[in-house]
Amino acid sequence: MPHRPSSQSPALxxxxxxxxxxxxxxxxxxxxxxxxxxxxPSAFAAGQxxxxxxxxxxxxxxxxxxxxxxxxxxLSVSAKVTEGLLEYDQDLNPVPMLATAWSVTPDGLRYTFTxxxxxxxxxxxxxxxxxxxxxxMLLRKIHPRGRSTFANVVSVGTPDDHTAVFELSKPAPFLIxxxxxxxxxxxxxxxYENTDPLTNxxxxxPIGTGPFIFKEWVRGSHIRYARNPDxxxxxxxKVDQLIVRIITDPAARSAAFETGQVDxxxxxxxxxxxxxxxxKSGSLVFDTKGAAYxxxxxxxxxxxxxxxxxxxxxxxxxxxxxxxxxxxxxVYYGLAIPCATAIPVGLKQFHDPSPSPYPFxxxxxxALLDQAGYPRGPDGVRFRIxxxxxxxxxxxxxxxxxxxxxxDRIGIVAxxxxxxxxxxxxxxxxxxxxxxxxxxxxxxxxxxxxxxxxYWSKNYVKGVPFSNGTHYANPEVDTLLEDAxxxxxxxxxxxxxxxxxxxxxxxxxxLNLVQPxxxxxxxxxxxxxxxxxxxxxxxxxxxxxxx
Numbered sequence: 001m002p003h004r005p006s007s008q009s010p011a012l013x014x015x016x017x018x019x020x021x022x023x024x025x026x027x028x029x030x031x032x033x034x035x036x037x038x039x040x041p042s043a044f045a046a047g048q049x050x051x052x053x054x055x056x057x058x059x060x061x062x063x064x065x066x067x068x069x070x071x072x073x074x075l076s077v078s079a080k081v082t083e084g085l086l087e088y089d090q091d092l093n094p095v096p097m098l099a100t101a102w103s104v105t106p107d108g109l110r111y112t113f114t115x116x117x118x119x120x121x122x123x124x125x126x127x128x129x130x131x132x133x134x135x136x137m138l139l140r141k142i143h144p145r146g147r148s149t150f151a152n153v154v155s156v157g158t159p160d161d162h163t164a165v166f167e168l169s170k171p172a173p174f175l176i177x178x179x180x181x182x183x184x185x186x187x188x189x190x191x192y193e194n195t196d197p198l199t200n201x202x203x204x205x206p207i208g209t210g211p212f213i214f215k216e217w218v219r220g221s222h223i224r225y226a227r228n229p230d231x232x233x234x235x236x237x238k239v240d241q242l243i244v245r246i247i248t249d250p251a252a253r254s255a256a257f258e259t260g261q262v263d264x265x266x267x268x269x270x271x272x273x274x275x276x277x278x279x280k281s282g283s284l285v286f287d288t289k290g291a292a293y294x295x296x297x298x299x300x301x302x303x304x305x306x307x308x309x310x311x312x313x314x315x316x317x318x319x320x321x322x323x324x325x326x327x328x329x330x331v332y333y334g335l336a337i338p339c340a341t342a343i344p345v346g347l348k349q350f351h352d353p354s355p356s357p358y359p360f361x362x363x364x365x366x367a368l369l370d371q372a373g374y375p376r377g378p379d380g381v382r383f384r385i386x387x388x389x390x391x392x393x394x395x396x397x398x399x400x401x402x403x404x405x406x407x408d409r410i411g412i413v414a415x416x417x418x419x420x421x422x423x424x425x426x427x428x429x430x431x432x433x434x435x436x437x438x439x440x441x442x443x444x445x446x447x448x449x450x451x452x453x454x455y456w457s458k459n460y461v462k463g464v465p466f467s468n469g470t471h472y473a474n475p476e477v478d479t480l481l482e483d484a485x486x487x488x489x490x491x492x493x494x495x496x497x498x499x500x501x502x503x504x505x506x507x508x509x510x511l512n513l514v515q516p517x518x519x520x521x522x523x524x525x526x527x528x529x530x531x532x533x534x535x536x537x538x539x540x541x542x543x544x545x546x547x
Contacts, residue, residue, distance in 0.1 A: 051239040051545045053526070055536070056253055056262040056269055059392070060220065060246045063203045067135075067185050068142045072267065072392070077244055079181030079539045080225055081122070081208035085113055085132065086179040088533040090292055092445055094176060095532070098127070098186055098209065099164075108171030108488045115162040119232045121188050122207045122214075129158035134189035136166070142197055144466075149178045149449055152486065170486040173493065174446035180293060181210070182537040183444070211237035211541035220246065231541070238544035250274070250394055257284060257521060263545075264522040264529055266290060266536040271394060272333040275519070287520040290535015294442045294450075295346035296518070297339055298395065300403065300511040301428075304471045306435045308383060313372040315508045318436075319358035320365035321410050328514055331398045336514040341501045342451050344443050344515040349494055352501040358508065365410045374411075382411035385435040388428065392421050392440075395516070399438045430463045432471075440516075441466065445533075447497050448485045455504060456481050472509035 057073050066078035085099040094102070101114040119127035133156035139146035140153060152172045157165035166175075178184055186209070191202050206214050211233065212225035223244040227237050245262060247253045250271035256262040257270060258281060270278060278284055300318070302309040309315055324338035337345050340356035369375075374382040387404060389396035397418065404414045414436075419427065427433050444450035453459045453466070457473035477500055484496040520530050525546040532538045 052241040053239045054243045054263045056245050056247055056265040064206050065203050066182050067187055068198055070144050075182040075537050078185055080212040081206045081210045081214055082185040083210045084179050084181035084184050090533055092177055092533055109168045111166040113164045117162055119209050125190055127209050128161040129164040131189045132164040132186055133158050135186045145449055171488045173488055174448050177445040180534050210539050212242050233541055236541040263526050266520040268519045269521055272335055283524055285522050287530050290520045290530035291518040293534035294444050295344040296440050296442050296516055297344045298440050298513045301437050301439050301470050303434050311372050313368045316358055317365040317368040319508050319511055320361045321406050323360045324513055331402050335517045339512055339515040342504055342512055343447050350447050350497045352498050357505055376411045381413050384413040387414035387416050388434050388437040390439045425465045428469050429465050452481045470509040477503055
């Protein structure tokens with residue numbers, strides 16, 4: 001039966017006010033180095049009317065539309081302008097957005113969406129099913145995860161302007177959860193058609209259907225959005241202006257929260273060492289909601305082409321040297337949960353809570369290295385390796401330093417290498433010039449979308465970031481992942497993922513360590529920032545401020 005929105009669903013559209021919006025230009029000079037990140041709120045007052053919500057990012061996005069890039073800062077801003085068909089509550093149940101109703105055939109091969117009427121793009125054009133069909137088939141080609149998410153979608157039919165029908169070659173049981181705005185942005189066909197979608201000017205000055213209209217992007221400083229007066233959601237957005245500030249220094253972000261210069265941030269936007277102190281301020285809220293759409297697992301990845309880590313005994317030895325509880329305490333200041341498997345604790349139905357087959361045991365680690373033919377030398381060293389870390393998050397360097405000390409206890413000298421994100425990605429995924437690296441992986445809302453890419457042998461593709469970087473290949477694992485991706489029976493699918501976790505835990509191509517506890521932080525004057533599963537990555541149309 002089709003889903004019908006309940007009384008708690010977003011309001012039906014009101015007729016547009018008749019005013020259309022021309023294509024927005026960059027008021028502050030796109031690409032210019034603008035205001036310093038330490039500026040006070042008054043520095044952003046140009047064009048300000050009424051309530052302003054200030055949202056902080058830890059690094060600058062490379063695009064303002066997430067159709068071809070899933071870097072966290074891009075996901076953070078995209079849906080404010082470019083919406084999705086659905087939104088999701090904290091239990092990942094679908095909620096109407098650009099689609100107001102939907103149905104799926106029992107065989108899982110046809111999805112029918114009824115689209116919201118009266119919706120306008122920010123340039124005044126009508127939103128129709130043609131936009132949905134164009135967007136989905138484009139995402140199938142260019143979106144980093146869309147290639148697998150929509151792999152079974154063979155066509156999107158448009159029987160009328162307000163109906164879109166997805167036809168699938170095989171079931172995709174995860175698909176109904178994949179349609180949030182940041183993950184699956186519905187972009188305007190009339191702007192992208194017959195252009196290069198990767199270089200289209202809309203990527204940096206977007207037109208969408210969302211509650212906020214893009215106004216300017218001053219590189220290195222801020223992005224400014226204004227309230228869309230003709231938004232389909234009656235009474236939304238509830239603030240007049242959204243300012244996204246880019247502050248790369250964690251201490252400066254902490255100070256900005258303390259002084260009220262920023263209102264909102266997510267994924268623990270301050271230094272973890274500052275959280276306990278900031279909790280005492282009394283003016284800030286620390287919320288664990290808003291992360292259910294994309295739980296993460298922090299991992300130590302081995303390069304299985306490296307002569308040391310090609311030997312499973314060496315990988316097992318490193319596994320026995322890992323104390324996950326200590327990592328949670330020392331590296332994450334308690335803001336993490338031990339997780340010994342690829343599927344995070346948050347995805348409860350799929351997660352295998354079994355302990356690692358390689359418990360913390362330094363004596364066993366030493367014995368395995370001896371068996372592998374790597375005795376200690378006169379200086380106590382068995383061998384030396386480089387240790388890289390993903391610099392995109394604050395925990396990367398701390399975790400690498402922690403591992404350096406842990407490995408030293410079993411005679412492995414790890415030399416930590418720091419680099420920018422571009423160099424890191426090229427080193428790991430293109431040049432493969434590494435031995436081991438700390439990294440993070442988003443599981444997203446389903447293991448097929450977030451986890452399969454890391455362990456599927458067919459996803460070992462040089463140059464593709466955050467793919468199968470270990471070069472792991474196990475035919476049984478491949479079969480389990482492929483079968484689970486199209487299995488319509490939930491119980492069978494869960495069993496497949498449990499078996500997958502068991503095999504990978506034994507083979508130890510990587511070490512899954514912890515699930516970080518991401519905190520959304522906001523000033524007490526901010527309300528309803530985390531009502532959806534994707535929290536701050538949603539369109540923020542519901543957010544309102546005191547006085």
